[in-house]
Amino acid sequence: MGQITVFSGPERRRRWSDEERLEILNEAFAPGACVAEVCRRYDISSALIYTWRRKLREMQAEPQADDLPAPDFAAAVMIEDAEGAHACGQPAIVIDLARGKRISIFASASPALVASALKALR
Numbered sequence: 001m002g003q004i005t006v007f008s009g010p011e012r013r014r015r016w017s018d019e020e021r022l023e024i025l026n027e028a029f030a031p032g033a034c035v036a037e038v039c040r041r042y043d044i045s046s047a048l049i050y051t052w053r054r055k056l057r058e059m060q061a062e063p064q065a066d067d068l069p070a071p072d073f074a075a076a077v078m079i080e081d082a083e084g085a086h087a088c089g090q091p092a093i094v095i096d097l098a099r100g101k102r103i104s105i106f107a108s109a110s111p112a113l114v115a116s117a118l119k120a121l122r
Helices: 018-028 035-042 046-059 082-087 111-121
Strands: 093-096 102-105
Touching: 018 035, 018 046, 035 046, 102 111
Parallel strands: none
Antiparallel strands: 093 102
């Protein structure tokens, strides 16, 4: 016949409400705070705090690439007075991307740098 061990006492697995999780996260990642000290205070592992933070960020994340509209053609504008634009320190090419991002390419950029930046955008 086998042996059975019965553990009695309080349940080890605790349940944290969303409000408690946010309070612990705010305390752990406040300026000057130490995550390890907050973990000791609440008797939880640091991995759990980072898991909570990752899940919170995922819930508040921007839409995935699948949710973005399909690429389309963009209008190009040529500036006739190219020398005046370079003297002012303005970029030679400005590319507006989705989600408000922008890439500026200056005339002093090497062709290899421009090519690698454009390849990275694919």
